[in-house]
Amino acid sequence: MKIGTREFDTANRTYVMGILNVTPDSFSDGGKYISVDSALKKAEEMLHDGADIIDVGGESTRPGYAPVSAQEEIERVVPVIERIKASLDIPVSLDTSKSEVAKAGILAGADLINDVKSLQGSADMASLIAENKVACAIMHNRDFMNYNNFWTDMQNDLSAYIESARKAGIADDKIIIDPGVGFAKTHEQNLEIINHLEQLHCFGYPILLGTSRKSVIGLTLDLPVFERVEGTLVTTVMAVMKGCSFVRVHDIKENVRAIRMTEAILGKQ
DSSP: OEETTEEOOTTTOOEEEEEEEOOSOOTTTTTSSOSHHHHHHHHHHHHHHTOSEEEEESSOOSTTOOOOOHHHHHHHHHHHHHHHHHHOOSOEEEEOSOHHHHHHHHHHTOOEEEETTTTOSSTTHHHHHHHHTOEEEEEOOOSSOOOSSHHHHHHHHHHHHHHHHHHTTOOGGGEEEEOOTTSSOOHHHHHHHHHTGGGGGGGOSOBEEOOTTOHHHHHHHTOOGGGOHHHHHHHHHHHHHTTOSEEEESOHHHHHHHHHHHHHHTTOO
16 A cells, blocks of 8 residues: 555554644643644654654544634644655655645645544545545544444444445545544443454455554553553554554554564564
């Protein structure tokens, strides 16, 4: 799979997507990287620690988050994307559900659109991605947790989102799927997803797992946000063992080491 100018061996390796939230209110690192200089410094650190992609987000998606306008989101992310692309040799992902923001981000150099609303939040999001031939991550989400059969319903939802993306013209080699841990799911359902990630290979697309510091870890271990590194590492090891192609994390160095060790044991290096 090609993202930006880099080829990713998604069939055999697990890559690290580093989280860079340029927001004042994200649940874990809100307010830390709201200036372009501080964001670039963090991106440089993540690249040094082994990140393969930098995922820039301008609007928090934590429970109870305050939505921001497309213009405000653009003003947060575009200068950061431009600076990273000008300074560092690394693909950049943009975490947004608004097509106006995605368009501005792509013009600024974004190589991938990471959409927590499955490309359904804006009517022209899928066509915009198709026209610009960038990659996209389609995350499972829904408005209500009204499942009849959780796993079957989740797979049916993902199938519908993928079909919508393909109808809009997004190529198969530009699609990544994300089971959406923490979105419209109970604690038990989040654990079930992680335990059965291999079932998502039925779609034939690279899988992205995003669990870093999330409540599924906090609730399981009864720990606050900044004490969830070890729990995150366990989910990352699970991701490697289950054949996921990407993990989206805050703590780059630790997760890179966990991936390399797991891949060595599995004979993937």
